[in-house]
Amino acid sequence: DTGVSQDPRHKITKRGQNVTFRCDPISEHNRLYWYRQTLGQGPEFLTYFQNEAQLEKSRLLSDRFSAERPKGSFSTLEIQRTEQGDSAMYLCASSSRITTTLSGNTIYFGEGSWLTVV
Amino acid sequence: GDSVTQMEGPVTLSEEAFLTINCTYTATGYPSLFWYVQYPGEGLQLLLKATKADDKGSNKGFEATYRKETTSFHLEKGSVQVSDSAVYFCALIPWIGTASKLTFGTGTRLQVTL
Numbered sequence: 001d002t003g004v005s006q007d008p009r010h011k012i013t014k015r016g017q018n019v020t021f022r023c024d025p026i027s028e029h030n031r032l033y034w035y036r037q038t039l040g041q042g043p044e045f046l047t048y049f050q051n052e053a054q055l056e057k058s059r060l061l062s063d064r065f066s067a068e069r070p071k072g073s074f075s076t077l078e079i080q081r082t083e084q085g086d087s088a089m090y091l092c093a094s095s096s097r098i099t100t101t102l103s104g105n106t107i108y109f110g111e112g113s114w115l116t117v118v
Numbered sequence: 119g120d121s122v123t124q125m126e127g128p129v130t131l132s133e134e135a136f137l138t139i140n141c142t143y144t145a146t147g148y149p150s151l152f153w154y155v156q157y158p159g160e161g162l163q164l165l166l167k168a169t170k171a172d173d174k175g176s177n178k179g180f181e182a183t184y185r186k187e188t189t190s191f192h193l194e195k196g197s198v199q200v201s202d203s204a205v206y207f208c209a210l211i212p213w214i215g216t217a218s219k220l221t222f223g224t225g226t227r228l229q230v231t232l
Contacts, residue, residue: 033219042207042222043162056219091161107220109154111161
């Protein structure tokens, strides 16, 4: 079990630039989530995929944000025209659809991608 | 809507002290409840969970009991160590069997000193 992996772990970008984060979920998990966490706060939900379908998006996900999961495996989160307010840690998580096991419906997180917009 | 309320931190304890971090929730139906831990500069790790009333989740000496009558899921540990210093998040999923998103509290920072 390699866990949820995210890349890059840290990104510093100038305001107005585009950035893209990648997430590789746990291999047997068909559900994938993106969260955002700012300093001193709990993570906030951004969006959710089941396989390749994006089933839910938060109001926090402005038009500058787009997420994809083209083959139902890895996912990317792109932020266009970054603003200083986008500085945060972007967390990816995954879970299994199987709910009959103890691990079912448990969401596992990656280590996060830190974004600093200067 | 669903919400989670945690006690404010930081909580500062001496090593071997008893820990309680309070968590209460508001949700319809029967949510699943979780505690996650975040060490400095890292993502979240699942600490323990409980999926129905009166269940007790436990891991690494930490425990929490799902109390539906008081809508609470307080985290406890009998003897903390310096290595337990981290931020602890209480969270819920509205009810098991769905893919609903986690709703988190704001986190409680624990500092354990020698």
